[in-house]
Amino acid sequence: MAKYNLKINGKTQQVDVDPSTPMLWVLRDHLNMVGTKFGCGMAQCGACTVHLDGNAVRSCSLPVSVVGKGAITTIEGLSADATHPIQKAWLEHDVAQCGYCQSGQIMSATALLKNNPKPTDADIDAAMSGNICRCGTYLRIKEAIKSVASPLTPNGGKK
Amino acid sequence: MKNQDKKNGIKAPIGGLGAGGNGAVSRRSFLQSSALAGGGMLLSFGWFTSANAAEKMGVLNLPEQQWSELAAYIKITPDNVVKILCPNPEFGQNVMTSLPMMVAEELDCDWKDVVVEMSTHDNVKYGSQFTGGSNSVRMYWKPLRNAGAAARQMLIEAAAQTWGVSASEITTKAGILSHSSGKSAKYGEMASKAATLAVPKEVKLKAPKDFSIVSHSKKNTEGVKVVTGKPLFGMDYKVDGMLIAMIQHPPAFGMKLKSFDATAAKKMPGIKDIFSFKLYDDGFVQGGFDTSTFNEMIAIVGKTTWEVMNARKKLNAQWEAAGDVKVTMNGRGGKQEVTVPGRLETTANQMEMMAEYAQKPAQQLRKDGDPETAFKNAAQIIERTYNAPFLAHNTMEPMNFFAHVQEDKALVAGPLQAPGWMEPTLVKILNLPADKIEIQMTRMGGGFGRRAYGSYVYEAARISQKMKAPIKLIYTREDDMTYGIYRPMYTATYRAALDANKNLIGFHVKGGGIPENPVHANRFPAGAVDNYLAEGWEIPSNVTIGAFRAPRSNFNAAAEQSFLDEVAEAMGKDPIAFRLDLLKRAKENPVGKNNDYDASRYIGVLELLKEKSGWGKPENAGKKRGVAAYFCHASYAGHVVDMVMRDGQPYVEQVTSAVDCGVVVNPDAARNMVQGAVVDGIGQSFYGALTHKEGVPEQSNFHNYRMIRMNEAPKKIDVHFVQNEIDPTGLGEPPFPPVFGAVANALFQTTGKRYYNQPFKVEIEKIKS
Structure with missing residues (x-):
């Protein structure tokens, strides 16, 4: 066991865990932040996506010991009341079916848009293909991302 | 089974879903006390949700007595917040939105005032609460509208009594009661009085043309929770003192636990206990949804997930061949002794076995006319065989369940499609009466049929009972994929007899599978061909199987619709025109009886599909298109798929879909579901497969079980619904x-080239090489 002071959503949180513990389980089991989901445990599905210093990473395969001073952002850190433009776009396009993968999808999309505010379809495919949606909401995810990216729809959606 | 709760003056739902009882135990008082005894919620696991009234969430922790209950599904506060209980668990099919919409429509309230709560399990109050079979909207269409209309009538009556006017003079709109004298009141003002009135026995329901909520798109009521990462799913459920449990199941179908040494694993940090347990006691009669092939497993219980995962790796377990196992089943075929073969299956052998069985005489399922003679006299016979593998459901949320079993009662909570089917088994294995077992349904991270089979619920209950503590059982992805309740492996041979003028004079389907026969004998083209024969056979297996989104149909539609395409080609007919000709025959002069489908609705879908896809139009002449349409459950759907070659690979670029599911309750969500079904279907047909080697599933996680991803999904899926006023017939x-x-x-x-074997991607590679 070892103590870690983690920067999560702008707040420092201390945990005392085994150094090999993935951030996913630190968040879910130790900090009761369950928005980040367990899907595969081997960085294949993207359900556990969080940001480490602004980049999308799979928290199931990120040991707490390597986070160091890095800033972690989780779905809870976007906004608690769904006011972040991406969250609004997701609601506007009524993207979710079961919803389990969506926090990971949203975190991947947010990282994409931060680094590439006007992504092409190919950019979106490349950035989002690490996130599986078993319900098949890919078209709406793409539309939601484009609506945030598009200057023509400042409110984050059409319709 | 259930005792009707009389204590709180709760009225039974009209519509007669439940069977009343005379028991004295108050379920609600039990629930309240059990919630307290279960320990305070560490997480604010809220059962309330709302798409509109997110700001109202704060007021929702009102004590129970401040809600006035009108009929079983509706509670209203003095502040005019309308709480609608959703009877059926949500797994992405939108019932937490669409079912409350049906109540709100007849209640005539303002959708903005509605909050939704997942109801607890209570078959008396809420009906079967089964999510599956595309049944939720269909099953609750009348009862929920009746409940809304009854509550509206009670509010009118309360206002009539308060104002001293006739009820017939009172009108309602958007949650406001009005009288011609100018008097008006919000529902909330009349709710407590209305709750004391008798529930009317008969109510008048609106005509579809008068709907203002139903058939008008509403956003997902749990959308805000989804996008803000609030606790919502079974995985997120947590109480104080809860332990994490995992199970270790045998590595192969056909094996069982021999012995294990947990000395090293038990010494690992955070571990509370490791023990083996039996799922069912000897002599247990397995119901149709108690499916499990491994009766003895090892439980690893500890403080946190990662600690349990690590300790599990140190587990030293030996497994041995189980041999043939005799079990008593009480499923589809009634109560019977069944021998589950001990054979360790390998996919190549499974294929050989199926090919061998396909040659043997099979059970006749339907026969019309004289198919033998038709085939003997045929000028041309087309015969094709189709194969499809086992499929794993691969819900994004792996199986999991919370259980807190105490001496005299139990609480289980988590993702579950069929609480009513799990309850009798929980009664038996926990030896507790049904009214002492509380089942709560969380939102499910996907279901697709998998969560109708509750062995994971029983496992959680067994482990909690042993630990005398609240536990949450979690499957890893590997557990979930290798200890599944799979879509069976299927094969079918189709034969068509054509006469010299290329008329279809005979049709024969003979299908089988491991362990289930897929054939729906009374479906199209039965009823459209004079000489018709359907036969089926089955090979018993220890590989556990169950419902997978549109059971059997998901194979039949692939095989039959490919075959019809090929027959149309041989006859020199357009594939849509060919189907329409057959359906016209089935409509005007059907062959045989018991044809399952309505030929008119089938024709309607094909015609809408033809129109919307521009089928046969010159502007689409260059497109590579495939068409198929199918009836299953009680609805009709068809697609035109436009395919291109992209980077040397076939890619579905665009899809046009037409569906007749009767009245569409929530149109935008319904479109979402059809789009999802299209993506799912493309993914499963191209990539889906679970194969075996010596009983061991060869795929264990998403690195070797390929799932469709965003770059492989079509660019566009246009969904069109047949507009009619038929009561909803299901869409999932x-x-x-x-x-x-x-x-x-x-x-x-x-x-x-024609593709006969799924997954197509494997076949494509084979043909190339």
Whole structure:
């Protein structure tokens, strides 16, 4: 066991865990932040996506010991009341079916848009293909991302 | 089974879903006390949700007595917040929105005032609460509208009594009661009085043309929780003092636990206990949804997930061949002794076995006319065999369940499609009466049929009972994929007899599978061909199988719709025109009896599909398109798939879909579900497969079980619904099966080759090499 002071959503949180513990389980089991989901445990599905210093990473395969001073952002850190433009776009396009993968999808999309505010379809495919949606909401995810990216729809959606 | 709760003056739902009882135990008082005894919620696991009234969430922790209950599904506060209980668990099919919409429509309230709560399990109050079979909207269409209309009438009566006017003079709109004298009141003002009135026995329901909520798109009531990462799913459920449990199941179908040494594993940090347990006691009669092939497993229980995962790796377990096992089943075929074969199956042998069985005489399922003579006299016979593998459900949320079993009662909570089917088994294995077992349903991270089979619920209950503590059982992805309740492996041989003028004079389907026969004998083209024969056979197996989104149909539609495409080609007919000709025959002069489908609705879907896809139009002449349409459950769906070659690979670029599911309750969500079914169908048909080697599933996680991803999804899926006023007939499954057939037919147009074996991606590679 070892103590870690983690920067999560702008707040420092201390945990005392085994150094090999993935951030996913630190968040879910130790900090009761369950928005980040367990899907595969081997960085294949993207359900556990969080940001480490602004980049999308799979928290199931990120040991707490390597986070160091890095800033972690989780779905809870976007906004608690769904006011972040991406969250609004997701609601506007009524993207979710079961919803389990969506926090990971949203975190991947947010990282994409931060680094590439006007992504092409190919950019979106490349950035989002690490996130599986078993319900098949890919078209709406793409539309939601484009609506945030598009200057023509400042409110984050059409319709 | 359930005792009707009389204590709180709760009225039974009208519509007669439940069977009343005379028991004295108050379920609600039990629930309240059990919630307290279960320990305070560490997480604010809220059962309330709302798309509109997110700001109202704060007021929702009102004590129970401040809600006035009108009929079983509706509670209203003095502040005019309308709480609608959703009877059925949500797994992405939108019932937490669409079912409350049906109540709100007849209640005539303002949708903005509605909050939704997942109800607890209570078959008396809420009916069967089964999510599956594309049944939720269909089953609750009348009862929920009745409940809304009854509550509205009670509010009117309360206002009439308060104002001293006739009820017939009072009108309602958007949650406001009005009288011609100018008097008006919000529902909330009349709710407590209304709750004391008798529930009317008869109510008048609105005509579809008068709907203002139903058939008008509403956003997902749990959308805000989804996008803000609030606790919502079974995985997120947590109480104080809860332990984490995992199970270790035998590595192969056909094996069982021999012995294990947990000395090293038990010394690992955070571990509370490791023990083996039996799921069912000797002599237990397995119901149709108690499916499990491994009766003895090892439980690893500890403080946190990662600690349990690590300790599990140190487990030293030996396994041995189980041999043939005799079990008593009480499933589809009634109560019977069944021998589960001990054979360790390998996919190549499974294929050989199926090919061998396909040659043997099979059970006749339906026969019309004289198919033998038709085939003997045929000028041309087309015969094709189709194969499809086992499929794993791969819900994004792996199986999991919370259980807190105490001496005299139990609480279980988590993702579950069929609480009513799990309850009798929990009663038996926990030896507790039904009214002492509380089942709560969380939102499910996908279901697709998998969560109708509750062995994971029983495992959680067994482990909690042993630990005398609240536990949450979690499957890893590997557990979930290798200890599944799979879509069976299927094969079917179709034969068509054509006369010298290329008329279809005979049709024969003979299908089988491991361990289930897929054939739906009374479906199209039964009823459209004079001489028809359907036969089926089955090979028993220890591989556990169950419902997978549109069971059997998901294979039949692939095989039959590919075959019809090929028959149409041989007859020199357009594939849609060919189907329409057959359906016209079935409509005007059907062959035989018991044809399951309504030929008119089938025709309607094909005609809408033809129109919306621009089928046969000159502007689409260059497109490589495949078409298929299918009836299953109670609805009709068809797709036109446009395929291109992209980077040397066939790619579905665009899809046009047409569906007749009767009245569409929540149109935008319904479109979402059809689009999802299309993506799912493309993914499963191209990539889906679970194979075995010596009983061991060869795929264990998403690195070797390929799932469709965003870059492989079509760019556009246009969804069109047949507009009619037929009571809803279900939507979750029907759009899924025909995707397989449409993809297969588009593959032929694109590559010039017919594909008979799923997954198509494997077949494509084989043909190339």
